[in-house]
Amino acid sequence: MRTKDPAVRSLLLDRAAQMLRTRQPVTLRSLVAGTDVSTMAVYTYFGGMDGLWKALRQEGFTRLAAKLAAVPMSEDPVHDLAALGAAYLSNALEAPDLYRVMFDTGFELEDAAAADESLHSLVHAIERAKAAGRFRGDVDPVALATQSWAIGHGLASLVATGPLPHAALAHVVPVLTALFIGAGDTPDRCRQSVERGWNQNPPA
Amino acid sequence: MRTKDPAVRSLLLDRAAQMLRTRQPVTLRSLVAGTDVSTMAVYTYFGGMDGLWKALRQEGFTRLAAKLAAVPMSEDPVHDLAALGAAYLSNALEAPDLYRVMFDTGFELEDAAAADESLHSLVHAIERAKAAGRFRGDVDPVALATQSWAIGHGLASLVATGPLPHAALAHVVPVLTALFIGAGDTPDRCRQSVERGWNQNPPA
DNA sequence: CGCGTAAGCATAGCAATGTTATGTATTGTG
DNA sequence: CACAATACATAACATTGCTATGCTTACGCG
Numbered sequence: 108m109r110t111k112d113p114a115v116r117s118l119l120l121d122r123a124a125q126m127l128r129t130r131q132p133v134t135l136r137s138l139v140a141g142t143d144v145s146t147m148a149v150y151t152y153f154g155g156m157d158g159l160w161k162a163l164r165q166e167g168f169t170r171l172a173a174k175l176a177a178v179p180m181s182e183d184p185v186h187d188l189a190a191l192g193a194a195y196l197s198n199a200l201e202a203p204d205l206y207r208v209m210f211d212t213g214f215e216l217e218d219a220a221a222a223d224e225s226l227h228s229l230v231h232a233i234e235r236a237k238a239a240g241r242f243r244g245d246v247d248p249v250a251l252a253t254q255s256w257a258i259g260h261g262l263a264s265l266v267a268t269g270p271l272p273h274a275a276l277a278h279v280v281p282v283l284t285a286l287f288i289g290a291g292d293t294p295d296r297c298r299q300s301v302e303r304g305w306n307q308n309p310p311a
Numbered sequence: 312m313r314t315k316d317p318a319v320r321s322l323l324l325d326r327a328a329q330m331l332r333t334r335q336p337v338t339l340r341s342l343v344a345g346t347d348v349s350t351m352a353v354y355t356y357f358g359g360m361d362g363l364w365k366a367l368r369q370e371g372f373t374r375l376a377a378k379l380a381a382v383p384m385s386e387d388p389v390h391d392l393a394a395l396g397a398a399y400l401s402n403a404l405e406a407p408d409l410y411r412v413m414f415d416t417g418f419e420l421e422d423a424a425a426a427d428e429s430l431h432s433l434v435h436a437i438e439r440a441k442a443a444g445r446f447r448g449d450v451d452p453v454a455l456a457t458q459s460w461a462i463g464h465g466l467a468s469l470v471a472t473g474p475l476p477h478a479a480l481a482h483v484v485p486v487l488t489a490l491f492i493g494a495g496d497t498p499d500r501c502r503q504s505v506e507r508g509w510n511q512n513p514p515a
Numbered sequence: 516c517g518c519g520t521a522a523g524c525a526t527a528g529c530a531a532t533g534t535t536a537t538g539t540a541t542t543g544t545g
Numbered sequence: 546c547a548c549a550a551t552a553c554a555t556a557a558c559a560t561t562g563c564t565a566t567g568c569t570t571a572c573g574c575g
Contacts, residue, residue, distance in 0.1 A: 146526095289485070339533060
């Protein structure tokens with residue numbers, strides 16, 4: 108028998124991601140055109156176009172998780188939360204079409220764990236903030252992480268899909284600041300931490 | 312010559328919205344099947360499927376604006392802001408597919424004004440909150456409205472597309488509360504206003 | 516080392532999609 | 546009442562994703 112060549116799978120995924128980036132329609136035939144593989148490759152490696160989209164979604168979540176994991180942690184957990192937010196928005200806006208695919212319904216995500224994975228880095232930073240006395244002891248880390256995520260996703264989505272201009276991303280700073288102050292942080296200190304975390308690596 | 316019958320246009324739009332709600336694929340032929348009009352109707356009234364999607368988007372924004380306009384205003388502007396948020400999320404979640412179409416890129420919105428229209432009710436309530444001394448004088452109403460919108464959209468989008476469960480909508484209460492406290496409102500009073508505004512008409 | 520077989524892979528054909536072309540019917544207008 | 550412009554129906558067309566059919570390849574076992 109014959110074994111699958113993982114290089115072909117990566118080739119198709121990368122090419123699909125690139126076509127997404129350059130805003131060319133990703134169609135079965137246009138995807139394999141220019142390569143030495145034929146349309147059947149999509150079926151042997153992904154089972155069809157739906158499988159390709161699902162794989163692309165997972166690819167998006169994987170890249171996001173990698174970006175978040177690459178953010179260096181400091182001794183200031185609130186600073187780190189803002190830095191994670193900046194990384195999240197950077198990732199979303201440097202490949203808006205991929206970000207949109209990530210949250211496209213209709214393709215059940217075989218991942219499910221990937222989204223939680225990304226949330227976990229937020230949860231961990233929030234737990235550190237509690238341990239450091241920055242946040243009150245009664246804050247629910249998962250709830251606060253979910254709320255932060257919703258804020259970042261809301262802005263990323265509105266910018267990626269058009270209604271808001273690129274510059275609107277900066278709105279995340281005052282909103283996160285208000286949220287973290289509500290969680291117990293000292294206002295002045297919170298403002299400083301969030302702003303430094305954001306400015307350390309703001310979206311282009 | 313012959314004049315267009317506006318009833319046909321409404322029929323197609325309503326039928327498309329209904330098919331969206333029942334999660335049937337909205338295709339040119341399936342749309343006109345079962346009616347007495349033929350495929351050409353879509354072209355005479357919308358210029359093609361793209362035109363139909365654009366019209367559906369506008370329909371979504373129009374319905375949203377109507378729902379927001381129907382929210383009764385009280386003497387408590389912070390209460391009203393929460394009520395507007397509840398109406399926004401109710402509207403989004405009672406027709407999630409239409410909501411998703413509203414923020415689908417690829418179809419430039421001939422509306423543009425419609426989105427701003429919805430924002431305006433928020434801006435107005437924020438201005439009333441400033442006038443009532445609930446918010447500081449230096450808050451930018453448009454900026455604060457945009458931030459509130461991003462919060463609502465983020466939660467609505469994450470729930471509508473799957474990652475978060477229905478119950479996660481309640482997260483909007485603590486986040487809006489923190490945001491409004493950050494805008495200058497008194498913590499206890501803010502909490503009461505937001506909770507009452509939310510509970511007055513919470514999403515099903 | 517070699518062969519058989521299971522799986523990758525290419526070609527071609529199929530159903531369904533959106534669109535356009537062409538002719539007909541209808542209805543507002545002078 | 547006649548003209549003409551426009552809605553409308555039918556049908557053909559290009560492109561989409563998918564499947565059927567062979568053929569080729571290379572892994573595994575004797």
